[in-house]
Amino acid sequence: MARKNPALEKSPGIAAPLRETAADPPREAHAGRPLGAKTLARELVTSLPPACTHCGSTRREPYKDGVVQEERYEGQIHGRRYNRIVWRRTRCVDCGQSLTVREYRYEPPGTPHTPCAVAAKGEETHHGGTEDTE
Numbered sequence: 001m002a003r004k005n006p007a008l009e010k011s012p013g014i015a016a017p018l019r020e021t022a023a024d025p026p027r028e029a030h031a032g033r034p035l036g037a038k039t040l041a042r043e044l045v046t047s048l049p050p051a052c053t054h055c056g057s058t059r060r061e062p063y064k065d066g067v068v069q070e071e072r073y074e075g076q077i078h079g080r081r082y083n084r085i086v087w088r089r090t091r092c093v094d095c096g097q098s099l100t101v102r103e104y105r106y107e108p109p110g111t112p113h114t115p116c117a118v119a120a121k122g123e124e125t126h127h128g129g130t131e132d133t134e
Contacts, residue, residue: 052092
């Protein structure tokens with residue numbers, strides 16, 4: 001009969017010691033936020049997808065042909081500044097209507113800009129103006 005190791009026997013109020021085996025991988029540091037770190041308040045940004053002008057659906061096919069036209073132009077729409085307008089073509093999934101989606105974007109000064117295909121061909125796409133009527 002094999003003798004029992006008294007260190008491994010359970011005693012009232014004392015937990016059995018942990019034993020490591022070759023099959024147990026070494027434990028790594030816990031990933032995630034450090035203990036005591038505070039949860040930061042985050043701003044909520046609302047974005048509405050473009051809607052079909054015929055049926056009102058917001059379901060569309062992927063954009064075709066990349067960027068159709070792009071302009072560096074400063075103005076304001078719905079109280080928000082923009083300095084770049086991008087046109088892209090798509091189609092409504094529900095009714096098949098062809099759509100050209102016009103996006104108003106704002107790039108802070110000093111942001112690197114990749115010109116679109118139209119500008120890469122050397123065509124001038126800039127024009128003047130101040131306000132949007134939408």
